[in-house]
Amino acid sequence: MNERLPDKKLLEVAQRTIDRIQFRGTYLNAEPIYRLLIRRFPENVHYRNNLTVSFLMANRADLADEVLKETLRLSPNDRVALAHHGFVLKTHYNKLEEAVNVLYKALEGDTGPAIEPRFYYHLGDALLLLSRFEEAHEVHKRGAALGHFLSPAQRSLYNVPRLKSQPWWPVKETPYTNLARALERSWRDILKEGEAAKALYEKEKEGLKERGEWSQLDLFARGAEIPGRCAQAPKTCAIVRSEAAAAGCRRGQVKFSLMAAGTHVRPHVGPTNCRLRMHLGLSNTKDTYIRVDKETRQWQTGKTFIFDDSFEHEVWHNGSGSRLVLIVDVWHPELTAAERRSLPAI
Numbered sequence: 360m361n362e363r364l365p366d367k368k369l370l371e372v373a374q375r376t377i378d379r380i381q382f383r384g385t386y387l388n389a390e391p392i393y394r395l396l397i398r399r400f401p402e403n404v405h406y407r408n409n410l411t412v413s414f415l416m417a418n419r420a421d422l423a424d425e426v427l428k429e430t431l432r433l434s435p436n437d438r439v440a441l442a443h444h445g446f447v448l449k450t451h452y453n454k455l456e457e458a459v460n461v462l463y464k465a466l467e468g469d470t471g472p473a474i475e476p477r478f479y480y481h482l483g484d485a486l487l488l489l490s491r492f493e494e495a496h497e498v499h500k501r502g503a504a505l506g507h508f509l510s511p512a513q514r515s516l517y518n519v520p521r522l523k524s525q526p527w528w529p530v531k532e533t534p535y536t537n538l539a540r541a542l543e544r545s546w547r548d549i550l551k552e553g554e555a556a557k558a559l560y561e562k563e564k565e566g567l568k569e570r571g572e573w574s575q576l577d578l579f580a581r582g583a584e585i586p587g588r589c590a591q592a593p594k595t596c597a598i599v600r601s602e603a604a605a606a607g608c609r610r611g612q613v614k615f616s617l618m619a620a621g622t623h624v625r626p627h628v629g630p631t632n633c634r635l636r637m638h639l640g641l642s643n644t645k646d647t648y649i650r651v652d653k654e655t656r657q658w659q660t661g662k663t664f665i666f667d668d669s670f671e672h673e674v675w676h677n678g679s680g681s682r683l684v685l686i687v688d689v690w691h692p693e694l695t696a697a698e699r700r701s702l703p704a705i
C-alpha cells in the first residue's frame with residue numbers, strides 16, 4: 360500500500376485489504392496496514408484498538424498487550440482498550456486483581472463502547488476466581504439487566520434465547536430416557552473401560568480447580584469421535600452412538616471425568632445453552648457434591664442425572680478415592696433438526 364495516497368483513498372484501500380484479510384483469517388497480515396493508519400491518524404485510537412483485536416484473533420496476546428500498553432499510555436481512559444487489557448490480563452496472564460480493576464473501569468456506569476457480554480462475563484468470572492462472590496453477583500445482575508446473560512445464574516455466551524431454562528432436568532422430562540437407561544444398565548462395563556484407559560487422561564487446564572486434581576478423557580468432541588478413542592472404550596461408544604443427539608452434539612463432548620479426593624471446582628458456567636449434560640456415576644461417588652444454581656445433588660454409582668451446565672455450577676469431592684463419572688452432552692431437546700445441523704460447533 361502506498362504511503363503517499365491521499366487520506367480518503369488510503370482509507371478505502373486499507374478497508375478493502377483488511378476485509379480480505381479478515382475473510383481469509385490471516386490476521387497478522389493486517390499489522391502493517393494498521394501501523395500505516397496509526398502513523399497517518401495518530402489521534403484516532405480506533406486503529407490501535409483494531410490492531411489489538413487482530414493480534415488477539417491471531418492468538419498473539421503478547422503482541423496485543425504491547426499495543427494496549429501504548430494505547431493506554433496515550434488514552435488512559437479509552438474504554439475499549441481498557442476492556443481488552445482486562446481480558447488479556449485475565450485470560451493470558453492470570454493477573455486477576457489487575458484484570459478486575461481495569462474491567463470495572465471499562466464497564467463503569469454500564470455505558471460506553473465496551474459494554475459487551477464477554478467483558479461482563481470475564482469480570483464476573485475473575486471475581487468468582489478471587490472468591491469475591493458478592494461483587495461477582497452484582498456484575499452478573501448488571502450483565503443480565505443489559506440482556507447479556509439469560510439470567511444472573513445462566514451466563515453462557517453462545518445461546519439460542521427461546522430454549523427452556525432450568526438448572527436440573529428430570530431424565531423423564533427429556534427424550535433421553537433410553538440413553539440414560541442404557542448407560543445405567545452397562546455402568547460396570549463403562550467403568551472398566553474408563554479405568555483401563557487411565558494412562559490417556561489429560562489434566563484439566565482451565566484453572567477451574569481451587570484445589571485438588573481433575574483430569575478427563577474425551578471420547579467425542581464437537582459432534583465427532585476423537586480419532587481412535589472409541590477403540591479404548593467400545594461399549595461406551597456404542598451406547599453413545601445409539602443416540603444421535605449425543606454422538607452428534609456439536610456443542611458438547613462425551614468424556615470420562617476423574618476427580619481426586621479433596622478437589623474443589625470453583626463456580627463456573629459452560630459456553631452454551633444448547634446442550635444438556637448427562638452424568639453417569641461410576642466410582643467413589645460417596646461424599647461428592649455438585650451444586651447447579653441453588654440446588655446441590657450427589658452422584659450415585661450406576662445412576663444418571665441431567666443438568667444444564669450453562670447455569671453456574673460447582674463441585675466438591677469430600678470423600679475418598681478418585682471419583683469417576685461419564686459425561687454425555689446431548690442437544691437441548693427444544694432445538695430443531697435444522698438448528699442441530701447449522702449451529703456452529705463449540
Ligand code: LMR
Binds near residue numbers: 617618
Ligand atoms: C463440570 O462440568 O464442571 C463438572 O460437572 C465435571 C465433573 O467432572 O464433575
Ligand code: MN
Binds near residue numbers: 628629668
Ligand atoms: Mn463445568
